[in-house]
Amino acid sequence: MSQTLSASTLLAIPLAPLAGSLLAGIFGTTFGGGWLGRRGAHTLTILGVLVSFVLSAMTLWSVAMDGARFNDTIYTWMTIGELRMEVGFLVDGLTAMMMCVVTFVSLMVHIYTIGYMAEDEGYNRFFAYISLFTFSMLMLVMSNNFLQLFFGWEAVGLVSYLLIGFWFNKPTAIFANMKAFLVNRVGDFGFILGIGLIVAYAGTLDYAETFARVPELASQGFPGTDWMLITVICICLFIGAMGKSAQFPLHVWLPDSMEGPTPISALIHAATMVTAGIFMVARMSPLFEQSDTALSFVLVIGAITALFMGFLGIIQNDIKRVVAYSTLSQLGYMTVALGVSAYSVAVFHLMTHAFFKALLFLGAGSVIIGMHHNQDIRYMGGLRKYMPITWLTSLVGSLALIGTPFFSGFYSKDSIIEAAHLSNLWGAQFAYFAVMAGVFVTAFYSFRMYFLVFHGKERYDQNPDAHHAHFSDEEPDVSAHGDPVHHDDHGHDKPHESPGVVTLPLVMLAIPSVVIGFLTMGPMLFGDFLKDAIAVDAARHPAMARLAEIWHGPVAMALHGFQTPVFWLAAAGVALAGYMYLVNPALPAAIKARSGLVYKLLDNKYYMDWINEQIIARAARGLGIALWKGGDQAIIDGAAVNGSARVVGMFAAVARRLQTGFLYHYALAMIVGLFVLLTWFVEPWSMWLGR
8 A cells, every 4th residue: 555755754855955055055155254164065065965865765765665655735835716836746656766866966976076176266156056956956856736847947947057157257158058048948938838838728737637637638729720739738848848958959058068067067967957858758748648749749859869969979079078969869869768658768768877977977077187187088098097997987887878788778778779669650760760870879989989088099198288278178267256277287297096086976876877777677667666657548659568568577688689780780889989999090080081071060060059149049139129129119119108208298388388377368268168068069969868
């Protein structure tokens, strides 16, 4: 029999990191006197996230083992007619899993930050921000209504703006955080339209009440069009997910978010902001199941993102940007799973991806520390003997990313590919091709980075920017107060392993990157763990049912995985990367010289930034100027405000001439007025009454 979880315990889970954030942000900075030192700031914030993780793990245990559930209101903000605006929690298998993933990855990032940000002036401020980020994401995943969902949705966007632009004296960081903020506003506009349609037609903000009205919503058409209302609602909601989860064409903000410090890159790209859209669509599965059109739209967008963003990872030389483009591609895989109604597979890949992607980002940060803030993989090489822990954990993360059998990424990634193959929705065949091709592409760029960084000839003394410019990619050129930062000349120092506070999170993340898929695939995909959280119409969308028929356990799946085309595509990608960058390193330059147009297209990121900045932004600016000049100045100011004032002034000028001050003038006016009344008004009325 299912149990009810404690409301006070659930409330403590998001409030613990919020308390740490407030204490570090107020008393650890100049705003509150700065009396809380660095040790105090990181201790309080880590303690808050640790408490949150422990309580989340206890909640997950109760949900998985005892069938415990919670869906209730914590606080009623206001009631407008029958519309209730509340703060409430919905905790089931999906929420409990997300809570544990968010808090565990956040805890590892907090610990890692002690070493990574040790020399930064904004140390305490950074800890306050990442704890606030954790609170925002927890409020999003724990919500039981659209109002709280939207609050968490916007809160993670706001804090990401602060974190991407953490080094606020660095122009590229300011441009990147503004870009992320504006692109997400585009997606959020669609998101709030979807919520507004739900409120207008369902009359509620509550998830359960909305899902209860799904048959009614699915039977209505959208006024003035041939579209079904449920299709419009789902597409609007997914546009919000396209912004948050960086789907094409709203993906452009995510690579530039690398301007923030590496710990926040791991937090944003692994377990929090970019997974919000995937989580939201999975939570809204009862709505999406009613519209094949919306699902096909989701499917095609995900397939485009999975394949074409992977191509961009091939030519990147910044170690963090290679991992960033792999995030884009893997988010595309998750979206493909959503599109074929394999929602549980999507959140399963979300979970496994969170661990190995956080591992890869933190591993990249460890390399940056060991390389004295050099980020260019062309000037690394041979780091295996200098950084053995970082090397081994990065290898684990790379093997999980490419879907090596028995690693966590294999179980989730192969399930997505098979679900796309078994789907009967429009666009499924294109998606299947995209995710299959993406296997080779992912393996190639992942091991290109791995071989260039950890194997081959040592090239760290060949970096032409070692003395000056290259520091700007990871460190600001000025301090938080605008003072110049003088970097030591580490250009020719040997690399070194990172301190234990950095390598410990790598080891802790490497463990689930290996085993979590093996342990959880059965309950999450084919058991009852997500049964009451996700709705699938198996008759119309049979991919998951067919997947269940061919699954015979994790061991059998992994052994069979060695015989599939997916494995050999990944192996071919690894082999080609090894040949091109270890055996025949002159080949990449030769290929680049012969593929000028293709390379230029990839180097310019399909010209999406150019289109946004030169066409869309200029068109928007032109429209804004037209509205300002024509609407605001000409119509509102010119006609409505100033025009009415001129009319009143003209009338007043005429009326002023009649105000002579002579009594006989006023008496004459009264007599004339009475005459007009008697002749024009009284006589017609008397004739009408006489009838």
